[in-house]
Amino acid sequence: MTDTARLPDLDHEHFLRRAFAVAERSRQAGDHPFGCILVDAQGEVVLEQGNGYTAEGGDMTAHAERLLATRASRKFPPAALAACTMYTSAEPCAMCAGAVYWTGIGRVVFGQSEHNLKEMTGNHPENPTLDLPCRTVFAAGQRMVDVIGPLLESEAAELQRSFWSGRDEGGKTD
Numbered sequence: 001m002t003d004t005a006r007l008p009d010l011d012h013e014h015f016l017r018r019a020f021a022v023a024e025r026s027r028q029a030g031d032h033p034f035g036c037i038l039v040d041a042q043g044e045v046v047l048e049q050g051n052g053y054t055a056e057g058g059d060m061t062a063h064a065e066r067l068l069a070t071r072a073s074r075k076f077p078p079a080a081l082a083a084c085t086m087y088t089s090a091e092p093c094a095m096c097a098g099a100v101y102w103t104g105i106g107r108v109v110f111g112q113s114e115h116n117l118k119e120m121t122g123n124h125p126e127n128p129t130l131d132l133p134c135r136t137v138f139a140a141g142q143r144m145v146d147v148i149g150p151l152l153e154s155e156a157a158e159l160q161r162s163f164w165s166g167r168d169e170g171g172k173t174d
């Protein structure tokens with residue numbers, strides 16, 4: 001089990017807003033409006049990652065959290081990641097929660113819940129949101145991942161507002 005006592009006392013709203021800024025930059029760069037950061041035991045931001053759907057050539061699995069978890073796992077051992085916190089603009093989906101679990105990241109703080117996100121994305125071909133709480137995924141694991149959220153949810157939801165309704169449903173051609 002992760003020793004949650006090792007997790008530092010951090011200003012969650014401050015770091016969550018930094019993840020929102022990453023999400024906004026992701027949208028401006030032509031990707032989906034999601035972003036996350038990883039903060040270490042000293043309160044330093046060690047990684048940041050936006051959604052990579054477009055940048056990765058239409059990869060439906062290029063969620064910000066999954067990409068960050070992969071980078072984090074290549075860079076840091078699970079023992080170090082246990083003291084790290086991922087701040088993410090939206091709740092990790094089942095795939096991303098699985099990736100977080102496997103890396104050993106000790107805590108997740110999220111803005112918008114998957115349930116709330118689903119109301120905005122509907123069944124959009126680029127985002128058929130999986131309405132499953134990340135806590136349910138983590139609860140099936142053998143070590144604990146601390147979860148805080150939803151937090152600043154209406155601010156987080158603003159990142160998505162108008163994005164999905166105005167987005168072409170044409171999708172990929174090959």
Ligand SMILES: Nc1nc2[nH]cnc2c(=O)[nH]1
Nearest residue numbers: 034051063064090091092
């Ligand atoms: N949480 C989250 N949900 C998504 N749905 C589509 N892309 C993403 C992403 O990058 N993060």
